[in-house]
Amino acid sequence: MAEPIRVVVTGAAGQIAYSLLYSIAKGDVFGKDQPIILILLDIPPMLPVLDGVVMELQDCALPLLREVIPTDKVEVGFKDIDAAILVGSMPRKEGMERKDLLKANVAIFKTQGAALDKYAKKTVKVLVVGNPANTNCLIASKSAPSIPKENFSCLTRLDHNRACSQVAMRCGVSSNNVKNVIIWGNHSSTQYPDVHHAKVNVGGAEKAAYDAVKNDAWLRGDFISTVQQRGAAVIKARKLSSAMSAAKAICDHMRDIWFGTKEVSVCRKEIKL
Known part of the structure; x- marks a missing residue:
């Protein structure tokens, strides 16, 4: 070992x-x-x-x-x-x-x-x-x-995971069937979750997120605000900030930094120094 x-x-x-x-x-x-x-x-x-x-x-x-x-x-x-x-x-x-x-x-x-x-x-x-x-x-x-x-x-992976999960639930697929989601900006309510380049695997066929979701109004409205305000929503419900999901995001991020990703895809926004 x-x-x-x-x-x-x-x-x-x-x-x-x-x-x-x-x-x-x-x-x-x-x-x-x-x-x-x-x-x-x-x-x-x-x-x-x-x-x-x-x-x-x-x-x-x-x-x-x-x-x-x-x-x-x-x-x-x-x-x-x-x-x-x-x-x-x-x-x-x-x-x-x-x-x-x-x-x-x-x-x-x-x-x-x-x-x-x-x-x-x-x-x-x-x-x-x-x-x-x-x-x-x-x-x-x-x-x-x-x-x-x-x-x-x-870390902005938590916001990425939140965005992937929202799209996956909307399409009725698991979250690992969603890729190429981008989070622009800080980990805050001013961030912009971007699915214009995202792909969703539905029934074995890869589709653009807008084609898979089939609800442009939701993607341009409630989807964005849900991801932006998710942390506040968790605090309101739990009376504590996100912990389990934050820990999972940390694991995802560090694992990809340590081993690399299997394919070239934008799965997180890292700080550029």
């Missing part, structure tokens, strides 16, 4: 990570024959919670999981890592101006970028999840000048 790879997840005590870590540890991201060392990085007040997460991962008895390391120190978290999933960031709180949010996240991602530059392998693949993901990714990359810029990307 292959040598273990080292994977760090930041914000590891949070709800997204709670849905994410099991999938990584059981081989959904890096392969079913790839042993994993998981490093769980979070702020000092969350270390007791991380201890509980470590116990649960141990109790899962996952054959690929070689070690779990909880820490609040970047020099431990980023040491010799092969992949970094940066979930943790400062959330926007009531009364907080955008400039205040950006200022807080500059400090976080500048520190993490510098730690990547100093401690991580130069081949490390970095996925920024914490919002504003595009800006945070840029900060991290600029703070890690010795790591190739193409090794950094940020």
